[in-house]
Amino acid sequence: MKTSSFPASIAWTCASLAAAASISLLGGCKDSGASSNADGSKKLTIGFSQVGAESDWRVAETKSIKDEAAARGAELKFSDAQGKAENQIAAIRSFIAQGVDAIILAPKVGTGWEPVLKEAKAANIPVILVDRGITVEDPSLYVTLIASDFVAEGRMAAEWLAKKTDGKAQIIELEGSPGADPAIERKKGFADGIAAHPDMQIIASQSGDFETGKGKQVTETLLQQHGDKVTVVYAHNDNMALGAIEAIKAAGKKPGTDILVVSIDGVKSAFDAMVAGELNATVECSPLLGPAAFDAIEKTLAGETLEKKTVVADRLFDQSTAAEELPNRKY
């Protein structure tokens, strides 16, 4: 066995030092610690644990929170968990170790947060949830949830449709991911909304996993199965509705005329589709939660008690208002 390899290990070590140095270059210079704003108030440090960047909606949510932090002169520690709840848990622990003033959490799933939120509570760091709720035994583990009312969104879509069709519709429903809160509640709200109209019926309801491709595939199958009976497609999000529009075209029908299409979210591409006359209506589910989140942080740090849920008001847009709104769409 040779013993001459020690110099080589030094060479490798230098290479790894270069790797470490690259992070420092990317990350900019060291924080100056307890910095303060121009007006002398203490600068807040906020940790934000985001699920990932899997959709336009989520990217817009991240941007809204980053922009709001900059606008209020707070320092934002942003962590993208790349779709893994365990990365979010680790990020929250790092935020606690750093001693942030508050944590914003956009949870990937509804369960699994109690252990780490107990650590945050023990360190007296308030946690604000955005866009999705969690199940906890002890509600004091978070301050408030800032989110849309998904049930109301489903009901708004149903009510608009009832007016548009005079209460007569044979509906295909494209559901979101099984078990996801938005899917469950948008289904419930829509069912509530059409309950008063006996001639509005859901003839088929299947999951399209919130994805364009799946939405197209499911719609194709359902159109083959139910043929000319179908008059409406209701999708739990815009992406699936856009897929459904493709499927309707492929079946030789005109989306927006032969078969009405309504959905929820209000992303930019949905507005494009409304202007093109292919989508009839979408209920906006705003991802711009930054201002409300920072309001909540400031209130709770000032000692105020907040409601457990802060509802963000949603609006419905149809073809008559789409063209006017399109230029304002940020996401």
Add this chain to the structure above:
Amino acid sequence: MKTLFTRKNLPILVTGAILVLLFGTFSAMFDNFLSMRVVANLFTSYAHIGVIAVGMTFVILSGGIDLSVGSVLGFTTILIASLITEHGMHPVPAITLALLAGAMFGTVMGFLIQQYQLPPFLVTLAGMFLARGLAFVVSNQSMGINHGMYEAVVDFAVPLGGRASLRAVAAIFIGVFLLGIVLAHFTRFGRNVYAIGGNAASALLMGLPVAVTRVGVYTLSGFCAALGGVVFTFQTQSGNATNGLGMELDAIAAVVIGGTLLSGGVGYQVGTLMGVLIYGTILTAISFDGSLDSSWQRIMIGALLLLFIGIQRFLTRGTTLQTSH
């Protein structure tokens, strides 16, 4: 010194140097990084990967690979959650059952690999799909676990000073790691694993129990994967069939960065521990920085893996030269 700085020990020395350098650099960059709390967090947050990686080290030392561990972890979490929450079982029998299931899963894969001389990559790839599918059969929704025993384990913390504490999952990780060292270096099983990984044919000629050892290695890995799942349920107080997606790759990366040769026969559990800590240190630094995309973690892990493949190439070239003399 001469015995420490040998060619065989080169990878693990590099691993140690990288860990110290990374931690040192980040401590200089970020306030509060150099603290007991961050170190304790590394053991808490990455305990599940650590437990899996200990089992994976044995598999790789024997010259094999186990791609099923992430799925087995996911299966374990949802099985335990379902047994406790839906079927009202006490956590102790539920966890015992899950551990047995994981070990048995590994035994079957090991048996197939040994008996029919099938490639471990393919057998465990099949196992990966199978375990993930079974997890979704148990339940396709995430499920909370509310039981007094779980609360007690989650709340368990030995204060270490400086706002840091040793949590139950970290204690499990350290315990498994110590047992791994004992098993690798102080038992006949451990010596046999090294022998098989070094050269299976000569191990057989020497009369070593190759078949039993190889099946044992996969049984152990399956058990560790299930135990990683148990740890995961303590970390999240819930089960979810999607848990552990891609985690087998994280564990393999930690083992390789820890200096274990993928060709088998060379490596240490201590290296694996350092590999896991390097993995966690990079992620922690990214959270501390707060402006980096966490894809940088993958880029750095990728760079480190390349580095270690380079070292491995360098080492194997050395051995062929030696034998050709």
